[in-house]
Amino acid sequence: MKRTRLADILSSKKVGDHFVVMGWVRTRRDSKGGFSFIEINDGSCLKNLQIIADKRLSNYGDEIVKIQTGCSIRASGALFHSPGKGQDVELHAEEIQVLGWADPDTYPLQKKRHSFEFLRSIAHLRPRTNTFGAVARIRSAMSLAIHTFFQERRFFYLHTPIITGNDCEGAGELFKVTTFDLGHVPRDGEDVDFKKDFFGRPANLTVSGQLEAEVYAMALGDVYTFGPTFRAENSNTSRHLAEFWMVEPEMAFCDLEGDIELAESFLKYIFAHLLENCHEDMAFFNRFIDSTVIETLEGVLSKGFERLTYTEAIEILAKAERKFQFPVAWGNDLQSEHERYLCEEVFQRPIILVDYPRQIKPFYMKLNGDQKTVRAMDLLVPRVGEIIGGSQREDDYETLLTRIREAGLNPDDYWWYLELRKFGTAPHAGFGLGFERLIQFVTGLSNIRDVIPFPRTPGNVSF
RNA sequence: UCCCCGGUAGCUCAGCAGGUAGAGCGGGUGGCUGUUAACCACUUGGUCGGCAGUUCGAGUCUGUCCCGGGGAGCCA
Known part of the structure; x- marks a missing residue:
């Protein structure tokens, strides 16, 4: 053949x-x-x-x-x-x-153009169309670029578990993993008797490899994960999937500044790779999907990102002439309309926001000296919104313990995570990048269901 | 989960004020041409999302459920 x-x-x-x-x-x-x-x-x-x-x-x-x-x-x-x-x-x-x-x-496929909605119903044939063929090639090229970027910088590729016993990482609803016959679940009084389940305790699909990545960062220095993650949120939007791929670098001896620098050079590397190696497919997206994608990527390469603090963002929003549906006040999380306004109207390019209020961010983010904010960074892009969320991690044992308790979590569940701070703790930082959202950004495709081969969303596991 | 919009031929849609369905594309047949989303002619094709209800009569009005889209929340 x-x-x-x-x-x-x-x-x-x-x-x-x-x-x-x-x-x-x-x-x-x-x-x-x-x-x-x-x-x-x-x-x-x-x-x-x-x-x-x-x-x-x-x-x-x-x-x-x-x-x-x-x-x-x-x-x-x-x-x-x-x-x-x-x-x-x-x-x-x-x-x-x-x-x-x-x-x-x-x-079912004609020479004519089909709607994306229809093509989703024939996910086994849609890769034979121009758009989905191009998405698949872009996705593959980006995967390679992700690995080469990290490998060139001597990061180690780490495989974190898909099934975990961490019942709470504060990142959304979990998919439970069990071998129980759901019609006859063993019980211990009122409660489910997980001792009889496969792992002898509750288990679930991972929502993030970050905590495990921190373990290896505190031994190998720089590591990254690139794998599937699962969220059982009942989210019905063009930016959410129940199963999506995430890239999570984690660096020892690194602060928020280093984290931001990594995020910026990472995205620039990926975009340069695409413009250089995926000419034909990128030109296709630019012509038929969104006529600004190439210019947007080139803009990032030449100008980089706008950087500002959460507090500065709130000040800009408070002065804006625009009426927002949700109130702008220090301490409130930014809503989509706020993020879009900053990104699409004020700066008209990707922005990095840092130093968020402690109460709206997870327990593992490092507390700033002001005791009010944490060393967090979110990278927001026009149209798609947040594609990167990262932080310097809390490396002080007592502070972390307090923060876990504040979040209403049980420190016993995090004993090994806490021990990293007990034995040879060190400043470290990392971020998580939603792979599909990045593909949305570079291709201009507006629905996340069209940038993954077989999308999983509430009520849909076909194919 | 909430708010809006939609579900009519294989696909994309039209069907205005209730009177039992149309177009383009696709498919088929024939014609024509180094063609290129080819073109021209003819033709094929529908329990109008499901279930109830109002009415002499429902694609059209009402209720409800299912599915899809856009937005919101949650987040990557």
Whole structure:
């Protein structure tokens, strides 16, 4: 089954050479002049290859003229300059073999544009469209860039557990993991008897690898995780998934300043990588999805991010002429409308907000000297909102203990996390980046369900 | 979970003030052309989201449930 990928043929354009190509038919147009044009795509790149099928081919009458959108074919022939507009080269087939038919009466994809809503209902076929093919390639390229960025900086890739026994990390509702027969759950009086469950205690899918990443940062120095996380929140928005991928670097001997520098150079690295290596797909998004995405990424590369404190942000919002639905007051968390106003109207580019009030942030963030704020940073981008949340971590044992109690959590559940502060504690910091939200930002796609192959949302686990 | 909007042919939608359904695309057939979201002609195609109700009569009005979208909350 030797073949040459379309990406290689179309980039090298070796006219005169002989190739074997395989792919899925996008369209067939017949010429009664005695041949057919068949466009195929094999997913290796956005572009299609036009194949010229002459009527002298032995199966022209019974097969080739019946080839429809969705069929998979194998074609061999020589590459020629194309006299037509729309493509530089084309393959003149010497042989065409249909590998798999696609009944046109029931194959749901047309040559025409479909709505994203409809394509979500056929998630098994939507990667064959231009948009979803491009998203998949971008997603893959970004994954590679994430690893190379960290590896070049000598971070170690850490695998944190998917199933955890930490019942509360303060990050949303948990999916429970059990082997119980839910019709007959063992009970100890009123309560569920978890001693009889697989782990002998309650377990759940992870909502974040951060606490475990801190463990390894306090031994290896710089580590990062890149894996799936799960939130059972009943969130029905274009920015939330029940299963999403998160990147979480964690650095020992690092403060908030270093954390912000890492976040900024990280995003710049990813964006530069995309602009350099994913020209065709990025141009596609810029043309058909959002005509500002390339300019936005270039803007980040040249100008970086606006940085301000939470307190400064509140001052700007308080002076704004705009009427907000939610009140602006120091101590309140910023609402979407506030974040959007700052990002999209005041600064018109990504912003980093630091030093949030302690009461609106999790227990593990380091308390500032003022005792009122914590060393937190949120990175907000236009359209998508928060894509990074990070902080310097609390490294003082007593302060952390107090903060855990303040949050209404049981210190016993965090004994090992607390021990990191007891034995050789050190300043450290890290952040979490929502991978899908980053893809939304770079592609311009407005619904997060369209940047992950098989989205999981409340009421939907199809495919 | 809350607030808005929507669910009509395989897809995208129209159907104005209740009188039992239309277009474009797709599919099929024929024609035409180095075509390229091809084009032209003909043709195929629907228990109008489900269940109740009002009415002589419901795609159209009412209730309710389900599903989808946008926004909000929660967050990444």
